[in-house]
Amino acid sequence: MLMKNTDLSGRIVRYGELQPCRTAFIDAHTPGSDQKENFTIIGGGVSESPDQHVHIDIPHGFNIGAAGQPPKCRNSLHSHRTAEVFFVLSGRWRFFWGLHGTAGEVVLEEGDIFNIPTGIFRGFENVGTDYGMIMAILGGDDAGGGVIWAPQVIQEADAHGLVLSEEGKLYDTKKGESLPEGVGKMPLLTEEELKAFPEPSAAEVIPDFVARYWDIAAMAHEAPVKVIGETGLLRDRPGFEVDLVTRDSATETPEQFDRPTVLMPFRGHWRVTWDGGSTVLAPGDTMSVPEELDHAVVPAMSGESALYRVIGTQDPAGPTRAD
Template sequence: MTPDDMENRIVRYGDLQPCRTAFIDAHTPGSDQKENFTIIGGGVSESPDQHVHIDIPHGFNIGAAGQPPKCRNSLHNHRTAEVFFVLKGRWRFFWGRWGDAGETVLEEGDIFNIPTNLFRGFENVGTDYGMIMAVLGGDDAGGGVLWAPQVIEDAKDHGLILGDNGKLYDSKKGQSLPEGVKPMPLLTEEELATIPEPSAKEVIGGYVRRYWDMVAIADRTPVNVIGEQGLIRDKPGFEVDFITRASATDKKHSHDKPSVLMPVKGHWRVDWDGGSATLAPGDTMSVPEGLAHSAVPSMTGEAALYHVVATGDRAGPTWLG
């Protein structure tokens, strides 16, 4: 594969195209400055304005959220896996029907495999613009998002209505629900009662892993972070490995499904049969199935990356499902 072919499968951090109207809380004060990015796959955006950088099916989706300080993403639920790692900044994740069942704060490099069937939200609690990278299960990312009822009601007061077709309509732009489309129904109290409210101890202990802990154990071989035998034992439809300078190798390997390389620290040189490229933190590279490749740090200093590959498992559920 030529370097030009592979360059088309690399999304550079500086080339990311944000969508500022991706979800129903786009006008709600406190959430109206967030930027959403769909990097690989169709994503879960409710807006036709969302730009998809690479539309090749991988068995999972890659996305990102960028937010200034004190900006939050409202409480929502997914039917499939949602995994975040912090690229820049400091982030508070919270969960539960009202967002008060538990919370945790993640620093750069930390990873959170959020269980399915759980209301979750997050906010930038750092002092500068922050970015979190996301892996979503399945090619269709679970068919959309389920919002906590209060999020839909708040959004209506600020001009946004979500149709039962999963699309947003903005009264500030003169839009209204088309004929035959009704407002998305709110979850009933009976439906809400089936959604767990796990404690912080349950979630943090089972589904959060800290960057420096992973660095310490990735001193010889890459660490399987999420997988059937991973640090987080789960089968969300993909596996996530963590690789550092100490565990990287220039020995080429391949996969029978497309894989993705996502540096979090340092610069990485990726070699394949036909060329090479250098990745920086925030870049995302899709490697075709069957292509022999390797990745090693290209400069001195701290270096770590996440590697994602589909497993063919159904995309969820986790133990809270």
């Protein structure tokens, strides 16, 4: 149990203080993807660049990150070995999947959440009219050991001066960098290996892996809604659970969890209080609450209020396990 006057300032990341990395991944020079900004908020994430700033390095059993992109900017096709969950903080986003991004797609609005099935290639682009931001939750402390890129992404990046080593590190030939002696390029997946990546249709993915904000909010009158979890709307056990808390389902009664908890507001301002301290969170802020700390989370102002709460579980990070 944490003592009174616990200082949590080091566990709060303000939206306005986020430090972007514009060279986080192999497609940082590829036209159409060269304006994106990546943020690693909690945990080491999956960045391939030493320039990526980590805001909170305390292990949680999952990672929190974000991607900010101007209109028409896209994130290239890739896959993960553990969960990758996105919710839209701002803007309008198209997610697409399959080796060539043609197997299926869905467009998400603010507050919508997508638990992307593991083992498929996926990408996304900002299809709104302004700079947009999506927040990401990645399973595991090491986020599955990195990113698996579609072969054409590696080839195109190489043509624009970025080379990925077999160790998963980026080298920029435009800056005079080259692979160290004895270190080879990241090998391309073979035709046989690519057969292991499924190509599900939108009809197969959307019902079980996408939840719309207004549908969830309509259910959050008396208690938070479990969006992702063994008994969630999107049934899965990826090493964490995700709840939606709204004004109607918030409570002033302090509660605690035996695992690390992360609060991520996207509508309204929220007051978090604990014994000896308090703070107000705004949309885009991220707060890590230590395990076994009594705390209350309530709206700080009138108007629509909603936040996603991520809680670590005992389930090991791994492939999607919906059933």
